[in-house]
Amino acid sequence: xxxxxALDTATPASTVAVHDGDRVLASRRVTDASQxxxxxxxxxxDVLVEAGVTMSExxxxxxxxxxxxxxxxxxxLATAKxxxxxxxxxxxxxxxxxxxxxxHQTTAAEAITVVTGARRHEFYWASYDPAGTRIAGxxxxxxENLPNSGVVVGAPTSPAIPDAYWIAEIAVEAISRxxxxxxxxxxxxxxxxxxxxxxTADFIRGRTLLAAEALYLRRPDxxxxxxxxxxxxxxxxxxxxxxxxxxxxxxxxxxLFSTTAWSASTFWSELAGAPDTxxxxxxxxxxxIVGYAGITIYPPEAEVQTIAVAPLxxxxxxxxxxxETLLGESVARGCSRMLLxxxxxxxxxxxxxxxxxxxxxxxxxDYYGAGHDAVLMQRDAQ
Numbered sequence: 001x002x003x004x005x006a007l008d009t010a011t012p013a014s015t016v017a018v019h020d021g022d023r024v025l026a027s028r029r030v031t032d033a034s035q036x037x038x039x040x041x042x043x044x045x046d047v048l049v050e051a052g053v054t055m056s057e058x059x060x061x062x063x064x065x066x067x068x069x070x071x072x073x074x075x076x077l078a079t080a081k082x083x084x085x086x087x088x089x090x091x092x093x094x095x096x097x098x099x100x101x102x103x104h105q106t107t108a109a110e111a112i113t114v115v116t117g118a119r120r121h122e123f124y125w126a127s128y129d130p131a132g133t134r135i136a137g138x139x140x141x142x143x144e145n146l147p148n149s150g151v152v153v154g155a156p157t158s159p160a161i162p163d164a165y166w167i168a169e170i171a172v173e174a175i176s177r178x179x180x181x182x183x184x185x186x187x188x189x190x191x192x193x194x195x196x197x198x199x200t201a202d203f204i205r206g207r208t209l210l211a212a213e214a215l216y217l218r219r220p221d222x223x224x225x226x227x228x229x230x231x232x233x234x235x236x237x238x239x240x241x242x243x244x245x246x247x248x249x250x251x252x253x254x255x256l257f258s259t260t261a262w263s264a265s266t267f268w269s270e271l272a273g274a275p276d277t278x279x280x281x282x283x284x285x286x287x288x289i290v291g292y293a294g295i296t297i298y299p300p301e302a303e304v305q306t307i308a309v310a311p312l313x314x315x316x317x318x319x320x321x322x323x324e325t326l327l328g329e330s331v332a333r334g335c336s337r338m339l340l341x342x343x344x345x346x347x348x349x350x351x352x353x354x355x356x357x358x359x360x361x362x363x364x365x366d367y368y369g370a371g372h373d374a375v376l377m378q379r380d381a382q
Contacts, residue, residue, distance in 0.1 A: 001020065001021060001059075002019070002020060002021030002059050002060065002172065002175075003018065003019075003020060003021075003053050003057045003058050003059050003060075004018070004019040004020075004021070004058070004059065004060040004061070004062060004168055004171060004172055004175075005017075005018055005044070005047075005048075005058050005060070005061050005062070005083070006018075006019065006061075006062045006063070006064075006094075006164040006165075006167040006168035006171060007040065007043075007044065007061075007062075007063055007064070007076050007079065007080060007164050007167070008063065008064030008076055008096055008099065008162050008163075008164050008167055009036045009040060009064070009068075009072045009073060009075045009076030009077075010064045010065070010066040010067065010068030010072065010073050010076070010096040010116070010162065011033075011068060011072070011096070011116055011117065011159070011160075011161045011162060012031050012032065012033035012072070012117075012161065013029050013030065013031040013161045013162070013163075014029070014030050014031075014032070014035070014036050014039050014040045014043055014075075014076075015027070015028070015029035015030075015043070015161075015162065015163050015164040015165075015167075016028055016029075016040070016043040016044050016047045016164050017047065017163075017164035017165045017167065017168040018047050018048060018050075018051035018053055018168070019168035019169070019171075019172050020051075020053075021172055021176070024165050024168055024169065025050070025051035025052070025053065026047045026048075026050035026051040027047065027163065027164055027165040027168075028043050028046060028047050028050075029043075029161075029163060029164070030043065031161065033072060036071075036072045036075040036076070037075050037242065037244055040075060040076065040079055041079070044079070055083075055087065056087070058083075058087055058089055059089055060089060060090055060091075060092070060171070060175060061080045061083055061084050061089060061090070061091045061092070062080075062091075062092050062093070062094055062167050062168060062170075062171035063076050063077055063079075063080035063081075063091060063092075063093055063094070063167075063212050064076060064093075064094055064095075064096035064099060064162055064164070064167050065077065065093035065094065065095065065096065065210055065211075065212065065213060065214055065215050066095070066096050066124070066138075066214050066215040066216065066217075067095075067096070067097070067116075067118070067124040067138050067140065067215040067216065067217045068096060068116070068118075068124070068214075068215075069118070069119055070214070070216065070287075071287065073214050073216075074214065074244060074247055074248070075244045077212055077213070077214055077247065078243065078244045078246060078247050079244070080212055081212055081247070082243065082246070082264075082268065084212075085264075085265065090181075091212045092171060092174075092175070092181045092209045092210065092211075092212065093181070093182075093209070093210035093211055093212045093213060094167045094170050094171055094208070094209070094210065095126070095134070095138060095204065095210065095215065096116070096162040096167075097114045097116065097124065097125075097126040097134075097137070097138055097162070098126075098134060098166075098170055098208070099162040099163060099164075099166035099167045099170060100114045100116070100153060100154070100160045100161070100162050100166075101114050101126070101128045101132060101134070101153070102132060102166045102169065102170055103162075103163060103165075103166045104151075104153045105128070105130075105132050108151070109130045109131070109132075110130050110150065110151055111127070111128065111129055111130055111150035111151065112127070112128050112150050112151045112152070112153050113125055113126070113127045113128075113146070113147050113148075113150055113151070113152050113153065114126050114127075114128070114153045114154055114160055115146060115152060115153065115154035115155060115159055115160060116154055116159045116160055116161070116162075117159040118140050118217075121142060121143070122140050122141060122142055123140070123141060123142075123143065123146060123159065124137075124138055124139070124140050124217065125137050125138065125139060125140075125141065125146055125147065126138040126139070127147060127150065134204075134205065138204075138215060138217065139217065140217045170208060171209070173208075174208040174209045175209070179207075179208055179209050180209065181209040181210060181211055182204070182207055182209065182210045182211045235317060235321055236283040236284060236285050236290060236291065236313075236317070236318050236321055237283065237284045237285075238281050238282070238283050238284075238321050238322060238325045239281060239282060239284065240280070240281055240282075241267075241271065241280035241281055241282045241292060241294070242271075243268070243271060245282050245289060245292075246264050246267045246268060246271075247264070248282075248289045249267060249282065249289060249292050250262075250263070250264040250267065252289070252292070252308060252310055253308070255310075255311065256308045256309075256310075256311075257308070259368070259369060260368060262306070267280075270294060270305065273296075277296055277297055277298060278294060278295070278296060278297065279294060279295050279297060279326070279329045279330075279333075280292065280293070280294035280295075281293055281294070281322060281325050281326070283309070283313075283318050283321060283322055285313065285318075289310075290309065290310040290312075290313040290318055291307075291308060291309040291310060291313060291318040291319065291321075291322055292306070292307075292308055292322070293306060293307040293308065293322040293323070293325070293326055294306055294326075295326050295329070295330060295338070297329075297330065297333050297335060299333060299334040299335050300334065300335055300336045300337060301335055301336075301337045301338070301339060302326075302329075302330035302333070302335040302337070302338045302339070303338070303339040303340065304326065304338065304339070304340035304341075307319060307322055307323060307326075307349075309322070314348075315348070319349070319352055320352060323352065323353075323356060324356075326338075327356065327379075331381065335381075336380060336381040337378065337379070337380050337381070338358075338378070338379045339376070339377070339378050340353065340358065340376075340377050341364065341367065341374040341375065341376050341377070342374065342375050342377065343368055343372060343373075343374060343375070344363065344372070344373040344374065344375045345372070350375060350377075353377050353379075356379060357379045357380075358377040358378065358379040359377060359378060359379070360375055360376065360377055361376055361377065361378045362375075362376035363375055363376060364376065
C-alpha cells in the first residue's frame with residue numbers, strides 16, 4: 001500500500017502531508033520564511049503521527065522543487081533526499097506552482113496564472129489552461145512583465161503559497177499512472193544573467209514528476225565575478241555546519257578532491273558525531289557556502305578531517321578563518337594537540353599550517369594514490 005510523504009519549502013511556508021494512495025491522511029502548514037529548518041522536522045513528525053503512519057512505512061517522498069529562493073528551497077530538498085536515502089525509497093519532485101494551480105482549479109476550471117515571490121522585486125510565474133495543463137513557465141519576471149491573461153492567482157502584493165496537500169495529490173496521480181520522473185541533472189538551472197527561465201520551462205513542459213532538484217531559474221545572487229572576489233578582503237562568516245548544508249558542501253567536494261571526494265552519506269555520518277566527537281563548520285560569503293572544515297575531538301588530541309575552500313575563494317583568508325575556528329574549538333574542548341595530514345605537493349596548505357605553528361612530523365607514502373604522499377603535521381598548544 002502506498003504511503004507518500006509530501007513537503008514543500010519553496011515559499012515562506014513549510015508544508016507537509018501524508019497520502020495513502022486514496023486520500024490525504026493529514027497535512028499541516030506553517031508560514032514563516034525564517035523558520036524552515038526549525039519547523040520542517042517537527043511538521044513531518046506531527047503529520048506522521050496524525051496519519052498513523054510510521055517512518056518505516058513510507059513508500060515514496062514527493063518534494064516541491066520550486067521555483068523558489070535558494071535558502072528555503074534547499075531545506076525541503078535536503079530533508080526529502082536524506083529521508084529517501086535513509087529509507088531506500090524513491091524521491092520525486094513536483095513544480096510548486098503546479099500545486100497552487102491544482103488547488104485553485106478544484107473550484108474553478110479556468111485559465112490561470114500563478115504568481116509567487118522571487119525577491120529582488122521579481123516574481124515566479126506559470127500559466128495553466130482550464131484543464132490544469134501548464135502551458136507557459138515557470139519563469140521569473142519583474143512585476144511589469146508578468147502575463148495578464150486569465151485569472152491571476154497570487155499577486156505582487158500577496159504571492160500565492162503552495163500546500164503539500166496538493167503536492168501529494170499530484171504526485172500520487174502521476175505515480176499511479178506510471179509516469180517516470182525526469183532524470184537527475186537534466187534540468188538546466190544555470191540560466192543567463194537575465195534569468196528568463198526559458199531552458200527550464202521548455203524542459204519540464206509536459207512533465208509532472210521531476211527530479212528532486214531545485215528549479216532556481218536564475219543564477220544564485222551570491223556568486224560574484226572573480227574580480228569581485230579578489231577585490232574583497234572581508235572575513236567570511238564561519239558557523240556550524242548543519243544537515244541542510246550537506247547538499248551545498250557535497251557539490252563543492254568533487255571540485256576540490258577529484259579522487260578522494262566524500263559522499264553526502266559520509267558528511268551525514270560525520271555530523272552524527274557532533275557535538276560529542278565531531279565539530280564541523282562552513283564559511284559563507286553573502287549567504288553562499290565557500291568553504292568548510294571539520295575535526296574529530298578526543299582530548300587531549302583533535303585531528304583535522306577536512307579543510308576545503310571553493311576555487312574562487314582560495315588565498316583570500318577563508319582557509320585561515322576556518323582553521324582558526326577549529327583551533328579555538330579544540331582548545332575550548334580541552335585539546336592540547338592538533339594533528340592533520342596534507343598532500344606533500346600542496347605547498348600553499350603546508351605554508352598556512354606552518355604559519356599556525358604546525359610542524360611536519362612524518363610522511364605516508366602513496367596515501368593519496370600512487371606517487372602522492374601525505375605529510376603529517378602536528379601543533380602543540382603554546
